[in-house]
Amino acid sequence: MSGFYDLNVPFVDPDSTRTILKKLGSAGYHSVAVNHRVEIERNTKTVEGAKAHFQDDEIRVTGHRHPMRILNRLTVTLTENSPLYLFAQEGIQSYDILAVSVSNEKQFMKVCMEMEVDIIQLNFEARLPFSLRMAPIRAAIDRGVHFEIIYSAALTSDSLTRCNVIAGARQLVRLAREKNIIVSGQADTAMQVRSPYDVTNLGLLFGWDADKSKAAISKNGRAVLYHAEARRGLGRAAVRVQPVGQLDTGHHWQVRSIEQCRKEDSSDGDEDESGDDDDEEGESGEEMNVDEDGEMDTTATSQLAVNSKETVEEGVQMEQRLGAAPGKRKPDSPLDSDQGTCKGDGGGGAAPAAKRVYEPSTAHR
Numbered sequence: 238m239s240g241f242y243d244l245n246v247p248f249v250d251p252d253s254t255r256t257i258l259k260k261l262g263s264a265g266y267h268s269v270a271v272n273h274r275v276e277i278e279r280n281t282k283t284v285e286g287a288k289a290h291f292q293d294d295e296i297r298v299t300g301h302r303h304p305m306r307i308l309n310r311l312t313v314t315l316t317e318n319s320p321l322y323l324f325a326q327e328g329i330q331s332y333d334i335l336a337v338s339v340s341n342e343k344q345f346m347k348v349c350m351e352m353e354v355d356i357i358q359l360n361f362e363a364r365l366p367f368s369l370r371m372a373p374i375r376a377a378i379d380r381g382v383h384f385e386i387i388y389s390a391a392l393t394s395d396s397l398t399r400c401n402v403i404a405g406a407r408q409l410v411r412l413a414r415e416k417n418i419i420v421s422g423q424a425d426t427a428m429q430v431r432s433p434y435d436v437t438n439l440g441l442l443f444g445w446d447a448d449k450s451k452a453a454i455s456k457n458g459r460a461v462l463y464h465a466e467a468r469r470g471l472g473r474a475a476v477r478v479q480p481v482g483q484l485d486t487g488h489h490w491q492v493r494s495i496e497q498c499r500k501e502d503s504s505d506g507d508e509d510e511s512g513d514d515d516d517e518e519g520e521s522g523e524e525m526n527v528d529e530d531g532e533m534d535t536t537a538t539s540q541l542a543v544n545s546k547e548t549v550e551e552g553v554q555m556e557q558r559l560g561a562a563p564g565k566r567k568p569d570s571p572l573d574s575d576q577g578t579c580k581g582d583g584g585g586g587a588a589p590a591a592k593r594v595y596e597p598s599t600a601h602r
Contacts, residue, residue: 240267242455243269260427269305270308277319308462311334312337336355345373349374355383356383357383358384358387361401369412384413385418386420392429417460437451
């Protein structure tokens with residue numbers, strides 16, 4: 238089981254945030270992310286966000302013996318002329334999760350097509366200033382980027398806000414074909430926190446079935462963390478080559494496993510070759526022998542030619558005997574059905590009974 242995820246817990250102050258985290262733990266969430274928001278303007282030179290550190294062992298999930306996993310997330314709000322090169326700074330890339338909130342279509346296209354982020358946040362509380370299109374959304378999905386829907390906005394008392402959230406979420410689900418979408422709470426108070434099963438039921442209003450709605454707060458959240466780990470570790474992998482003789486005793490089973498796999502592969506190859514030989518033997522009807530010099534033995538082929546020649550000679554001899562016998566009609570002599578006699582028989586008398594005449598096949602001639 239992958240557990241339940243809420244990857245958007247706004248950082249207000251340490252005490253309030255800790256209260257929200259304890260509420261999420263008691264509700265059954267296994268992994269959460271404390272969200273820090275910054276805004277990049279035209280004159281911004283560096284981005285510095287303060288990470289919040291909480292003791293994981295202080296907050297445990299109800300009915301689970303392990304503490305809840307607490308991550309740090311940075312959400313960058315882009316304006317009209319925000320410099321995008323700042324995303325390459327180490328201070329931004331060091332966060333566990335990197336999210337972007339866009340305000341126009343040009344930035345939305347840029348983020349979906351090129352930028353290395355984990356989450357694209359869309360604010361559906363008000364009508365978006367641009368139209369969502371399938372091409373950039375599909376491009377982001379192919380790159381492993383996820384889109385985020387905030388469910389707390391659908392729980393407000395304002396009916397217009399609820400309608401905008403539900404309508405925008407249904408449109409996103411339709412264009413993304415129910416893929417790479419997560420649902421987060423963004424709860425400012427503990428009263429806005431909902432259990433994972435309540436969020437699953439709320440997802441039915443967004444156009445999902447029960448399984449897809451549950452995946453939006455479980456499997457898709459885990460996929461976001463995998464994508465974030467790959468983003469932070471891109472180009473920082475290493476491979477170590479070590480002789481077998483220097484391996485520790487506890488790793489010798491790996492060598493035995495490799496040798497066993499090689500033996501199984503070689504045995505499978507031998508069985509395939511023997512099966513091919515049997516098929517060829519069945520098609521030819523006889524086994525073709527090969528001598529020590531590598532030349533094919535033609536004994537079977539010569540015997541077949543002799544048998545065919547004897548068959549042709551026997552057919553010719555039988556045809557000559559039948560054609561020379563007196564009072565016998567030839568195979569091509571038609572019967573006279575009116576007189577009941579055979580032409581060339583001299584008339585008078587019943588026609589002899591017809592006999593089956595052997596007709597040699599044209600293939601032997």
